[in-house]
Amino acid sequence: MQFFRLSLIAASIMTLTACNKGGETQSADASAPAAESELIVKIGSANPLTGPFAHWGRDSDNGVILAVEEANAEGVTLGGKKVRFEVMSEDDQADPKTATQVAQRFLDAGVNGIVGHLTSGATIPASRIYSDAGLPMVAASVTSPKFTQQGYSNTFRIIANDTQQGDALAKFAVADLKAKNIAIIDDRTTYGQGLADDFAKAVQAAGGKVVKREYTTNNASDFMAILTAIKGANPDLVFYGGMDAQAGPMVKQMQKIGIKAAFMGADGVNTAEFIKLAGTAAEGVYSSSAGASKDVMPGYASFNERFNTRFKGEVQAYAPYTYDATRVLISAMKRADSAEPAKYLPELPKTQLDGITGTIAFDAKGDIKQGLVTLYQLKDGKWQTVAAPAKSAASAAQ
Structure with missing residues (x-):
């Protein structure tokens, strides 16, 4: 500092x-x-x-x-x-x-x-x-x-804040990743649900479509039922509003049942712990941080x-x-x-x-007067920046 x-x-x-x-x-x-x-x-x-x-x-x-x-x-x-x-x-x-x-x-x-x-x-x-x-x-x-x-x-x-994160992630998903059909899961917490709601609104504003919305909890470890339902909707991308403790097992189970869609989370996923929990299934996952890299x-x-x-x-x-x-x-x-x-x-x-x-x-x-949001992808076992921090006034984002 x-x-x-x-x-x-x-x-x-x-x-x-x-x-x-x-x-x-x-x-x-x-x-x-x-x-x-x-x-x-x-x-x-x-x-x-x-x-x-x-x-x-x-x-x-x-x-x-x-x-x-x-x-x-x-x-x-x-x-x-x-x-x-x-x-x-x-x-x-x-x-x-x-x-x-x-x-x-x-x-x-x-x-x-x-x-x-x-x-x-x-x-x-x-x-x-x-x-x-x-x-x-x-x-x-x-x-x-x-x-x-x-x-x-x-x-x-x-x-x-999450309005800024949701907006940045949604724009990147639709414009850069060309994901038009998106499934959303959240953990029903203040953080997870709020983030997922903001992301869903921003997806629609960017021209994408939410094809499936599912819910879990921040104590869950088995996601097979909701992932099976999501697989039937054939999304281009699955977004999770929640933390690494659930996101890690979730991507493993996506891989197990053959969901080929990209996976995206926010700052709750952007950790070294997620990499440990997800193993090889972590490769290619997208996330964000509510700040500079x-x-x-x-x-x-x-x-x-x-x-x-x-x-x-x-x-x-x-x-x-x-x-x-x-x-x-x-x-x-x-x-x-x-x-x-x-x-x-x-x-x-x-x-x-x-x-x-x-x-x-x-x-x-x-x-904070100017909030930063940075986007990442997990490559070769490390979180790597894929979009430089963008400044936006926090008050305007709300």
Whole structure:
């Protein structure tokens, strides 16, 4: 990230400890008592840390942790006091009900700001609780347009939305891939269904035809019945609104029953995990990301090196965005010279930050002013860019 060009200083990164029921508080030294002049500032990080989406959640949580550790190494002061940032990590299981319980735990713990939640379905119900409390939240992976259409003054998003993704994917499918007859499947979640709806509208606007619409769940593993129905419609392309945990087995089963149509998903499919789950059936699949590709992110190379050094693992998807989201919160606190939500919240709409993921500034709704959508195809076991990022105003897309 251009905002903080810091090397991770090993001596400043101490042991992480778990301290709250259902969550973990991470800090430079969470077990040490605070000095009398030291100010503890808690950042809430909400993600699915268990279950089928845990690889996404851990990745996103690690982005927050890295940002906090680097801020602690820098030595931030607020109101004349040295700050020790801590990360309170909570497992929302990508479940709306659990997410509201997590939100209440954050409030009870007195957190100063929220990064998350990972999924739209978990974020939207939790966001009302944060709004009522006046607690700032910056979403790094929430793509449902509904998130910022609620009219809350405390919610911000640093990534493009599903209206933009659906439009870009549909235009590419119809114009570039020449797919005229398209079948659509979604997982009935806020994210999956919303994305599929936006994609369907954009297909029709581009001159394509939706020949079949089927539904599954985000816990399913057997898709043979719906795929058999789709095979009878003889589509040119099958689009899936959902996550990699279902998309991987789905393309395997498509191959098994002889569906020759191309397969396309969105950012929920664009992961290394999808490649593992789909095996050889993954080859040729199309997807998108609601942001720039890693090879053109302005600060990705340095971030990736630091991330791999710290966590000994590959970035899955949203760690660069949660890193930037955390920096957005910290930057607003620094400008306000306070971590009190009521004092630094007015600074968030003024954000002008050159981040790892690109330039971050917000419109009146809290959306990133110019969202990017990049399209990919899986070739030789790797996601490769097939359409360069296109900028479009987030407010106009809604």
